[in-house]
Amino acid sequence: VLAAHDVTKTYRMGDVDVHALRGVNVGLRQGELLVLLGPSGSGKSTLLNILGGLDVPTEGRVMYKERDIAALGDRELTRFRRDHVGFVFQFYNLIPSLTARENVALVTEIAEEPLDPREALELVSLADRMDHFPSQLSGGEQQRVAIARAVAKQPDILLCDEPTGALDVKTGIRVLEVIDEVNRTLGTTTAVITHHAPMASMADRVISLSDGRVYQEHENETK
Amino acid sequence: VLAAHDVTKTYRMGDVDVHALRGVNVGLRQGELLVLLGPSGSGKSTLLNILGGLDVPTEGRVMYKERDIAALGDRELTRFRRDHVGFVFQFYNLIPSLTARENVALVTEIAEEPLDPREALELVSLADRMDHFPSQLSGGEQQRVAIARAVAKQPDILLCDEPTGALDVKTGIRVLEVIDEVNRTLGTTTAVITHHAPMASMADRVISLSDGRVYQEHENETK
Numbered sequence: 001v002l003a004a005h006d007v008t009k010t011y012r013m014g015d016v017d018v019h020a021l022r023g024v025n026v027g028l029r030q031g032e033l034l035v036l037l038g039p040s041g042s043g044k045s046t047l048l049n050i051l052g053g054l055d056v057p058t059e060g061r062v063m064y065k066e067r068d069i070a071a072l073g074d075r076e077l078t079r080f081r082r083d084h085v086g087f088v089f090q091f092y093n094l095i096p097s098l099t100a101r102e103n104v105a106l107v108t109e110i111a112e113e114p115l116d117p118r119e120a121l122e123l124v125s126l127a128d129r130m131d132h133f134p135s136q137l138s139g140g141e142q143q144r145v146a147i148a149r150a151v152a153k154q155p156d157i158l159l160c161d162e163p164t165g166a167l168d169v170k171t172g173i174r175v176l177e178v179i180d181e182v183n184r185t186l187g188t189t190t191a192v193i194t195h196h197a198p199m200a201s202m203a204d205r206v207i208s209l210s211d212g213r214v215y216q217e218h219e220n221e222t223k
Numbered sequence: 224v225l226a227a228h229d230v231t232k233t234y235r236m237g238d239v240d241v242h243a244l245r246g247v248n249v250g251l252r253q254g255e256l257l258v259l260l261g262p263s264g265s266g267k268s269t270l271l272n273i274l275g276g277l278d279v280p281t282e283g284r285v286m287y288k289e290r291d292i293a294a295l296g297d298r299e300l301t302r303f304r305r306d307h308v309g310f311v312f313q314f315y316n317l318i319p320s321l322t323a324r325e326n327v328a329l330v331t332e333i334a335e336e337p338l339d340p341r342e343a344l345e346l347v348s349l350a351d352r353m354d355h356f357p358s359q360l361s362g363g364e365q366q367r368v369a370i371a372r373a374v375a376k377q378p379d380i381l382l383c384d385e386p387t388g389a390l391d392v393k394t395g396i397r398v399l400e401v402i403d404e405v406n407r408t409l410g411t412t413t414a415v416i417t418h419h420a421p422m423a424s425m426a427d428r429v430i431s432l433s434d435g436r437v438y439q440e441h442e443n444e445t446k
């Protein structure tokens with residue numbers, strides 16, 4: 001349903017080029033839960049941003065149901081993201097002047113069939129922090145608000161960049177269960193970047209990047 | 224050498240009080256490597272910030288070699304931090320307008336016996352990213368610059384708030400080895416907040432927080 005075809009991303013830094021992605025082919029199948037692994041700097045966030053229409057490749061195409069989103073203008077790209085993609089950012093990107101609940105509500109007001117903000121925050125055990133501003137939340141609490149915000153939208157496509165990085169093991173498992181549940185009950189096509197091994201076994205498929213290339217791919221038969 | 228005595232931290236939020244820390248007693252012994260564990264929101268960052276003089280307790284004292292730093296004025300607190308403490312922040316706090324090397328150099332220029340910035344970045348395998356700005360670095364690379372910056376200072380006290388949160392297992396282990404080595408060879412008194420279990424076994428002592436209190440303490444005899 002969403003696929004990167006021969007995607008390359010090169011940053012020109014004076015006389016040195018950084019090849020963040022080198023001809024990557026990754027397709028997300030309808031309703032699957034894909035996990036993306038790889039060392040720090042291997043290109044995972046770059047790939048996820050390009051798939052989600054937050055960035056454009058230097059070469060290659062990104063097909064969403066027959067349309068090449070890499071060729072869209074800014075306005076259409078924004079509409080594609082707003083209508084179809086829920087994103088959990090590696091740096092959360094919460095709005096500092098809005099409370100946890102308002103941050104979630106911002107996204108649900110424009111969605112077609114959103115969860116109630118309170119409900120989404122309850123999924124990540126933050127009902128008692130609804131009126132805190134981001135600066136009044138711990139690192140892990142901010143990360144969970146970012147997750148609630150993406151999930152509340154009930155999007156077709158959910159892209160999560162390291163959703164458990166700041167969480168203790170127990171809270172991290174809770175969050176991965178929420179993501180897994182959304183994928184199973186709503187059929188949300190989901191891609192998760194994580195360093196957390198247990199998530200890899202929850203996935204339908206695991207793709208490993210190394211130095212800007214797909215290094216290996218693995219199907220979980222037992223699932 | 225650095226100890227929190229009966230430290231309490233309460234945030235007043237309208238008619239609800241948030242008790243981030245409730246009478247915590249934690250002392251760092253000279254040259255030890257202490258690990259601080261606990262669920263998201265249990266008060267770890269709050270405690271570390273208070274120990275490092277970045278925040279003040281609502282009640283209680285923080286003794287650094289006989290002086291109560293919780294009672295110091297802003298200027299003296301800043302000098303205490305600058306002269307004695309290296310801090311790796313949960314949100315890295317890199318300066319966006321400076322490159323990786325410049326971010327590290329900023330701290331080494333005012334330190335007594337600093338590492339060369341290039342050397343510090345080599346410790347975390349980032350010599351080839353020295354001239355990148357934070358926005359041109361991956362999440363894990365930014366985290367490693369923050370670590371290089373704290374370690375380069377060669378401080379008496381090193382406080383690390385989740386230094387491996389954004390790192391894959393292999394890179395995370397490399398970073399923990401760097402921290403462990405600094406502690407062993409320089410005798411740096413070190414406290415690390417982490418969710419990464421292997422670090423707990425590298426520590427001399429492990430303290431677990433729960434809901435703002437010390438929940439349990441464990442000495443690693445085998446070390």
Ligand SMILES: Nc1ncnc2c1ncn2[C@@H]1O[C@H](COP(=O)(O)OP(=O)(O)OP(=O)(O)O)[C@@H](O)[C@H]1O
Nearest residue numbers: 136138139140141234243263264265266267268269
């Ligand atoms: N400025 C503030 N105002 C109100 N509450 C706050 C403020 N700062 C922190 N808190 C609350 O204090 C509690 C402890 O926060 P702290 O950042 O110490 O947790 P933590 O153990 O570091 O969590 P994490 O593992 O998620 O980083 C949290 O529940 C948080 O919501």
Ligand SMILES: Nc1ncnc2c1ncn2[C@@H]1O[C@H](COP(=O)(O)OP(=O)(O)OP(=O)(O)O)[C@@H](O)[C@H]1O
Nearest residue numbers: 011020040041042043044045046359361362363364
């Ligand atoms: N704007 C930029 N200019 C130059 N280089 C960049 C830029 N953005 C990213 N890079 C480089 O591209 C590479 C891939 O970055 P990316 O953020 O995709 O890595 P990642 O796999 O998500 O890493 P991590 O696990 O550390 O988050 C990194 O080595 C980074 O230094």
Ligand SMILES: [Mg+2]
Nearest residue numbers: 045090361362
């Ligand atoms: Mg990344």
Ligand SMILES: [Mg+2]
Nearest residue numbers: 138139268313
């Ligand atoms: Mg914290």
